[in-house]
Amino acid sequence: MESTSTYHIHITYFPVRARCEPVLLILTDSGTQFEYEEIPLAKWGEMKKTGQVTPAMFPYGGMPVLRVTDKSSEQRSEFLLGETSAILSYLEEILAPPGATQLNKDLPLQTRVRTQMIREASLFFTNRVWQLSVEKVLKVTVIRT
Numbered sequence: 001m002e003s004t005s006t007y008h009i010h011i012t013y014f015p016v017r018a019r020c021e022p023v024l025l026i027l028t029d030s031g032t033q034f035e036y037e038e039i040p041l042a043k044w045g046e047m048k049k050t051g052q053v054t055p056a057m058f059p060y061g062g063m064p065v066l067r068v069t070d071k072s073s074e075q076r077s078e079f080l081l082g083e084t085s086a087i088l089s090y091l092e093e094i095l096a097p098p099g100a101t102q103l104n105k106d107l108p109l110q111t112r113v114r115t116q117m118i119r120e121a122s123l124f125f126t127n128r129v130w131q132l133s134v135e136k137v138l139k140v141t142v143i144r145t
Contacts, residue, residue, distance in 0.1 A: 006072040007094075009034040013064040014041060019084045020064040022113040026088065029116065030095045039063070058082065066090065088113065 009027070013020035015038040027034050039047070047053050058065055059082030066081040081087050
């Protein structure tokens with residue numbers, strides 16, 4: 001695993017849970033420090049109209065965008081990655097997510113992230129059902145045949 005302390009990681013995306021979610025999960029779960037910038041949809045539209053959305057700033061003209069700056073060199077080199085799958089492939093090379101055991105370490109990063117998302121969704125659903133059952137007694141009709 002490569003040390004990320006010599007790198008500044010910056011993610012740019014909309015303020016919604018969508019294509020950037022797996023990237024945010026893997027960065028957060030790995031304990032990696034990163035900067036997260038949200039661009040509201042209205043501002044994004046203005047940026048496109050005024051020509052601020054260029055390949056130099058937003059590869060493929062979209063988001064999410066990962067900017068990585070090498071802080072160890074004097075010239076502070078920087079590169080950009082666009083698209084979730086490319087970002088996840090890069091992060092797979094530099095991060096070892098917690099919970100990567102001998103059983104699942106050979107799985108692709110996207111598979112590990114999707115598995116984690118399913119676990120979290122399951123926990124959310126279970127907690128929500130429990131919360132509803134505590135708030136009011138759920139009436140269940142039993143049909144016997």
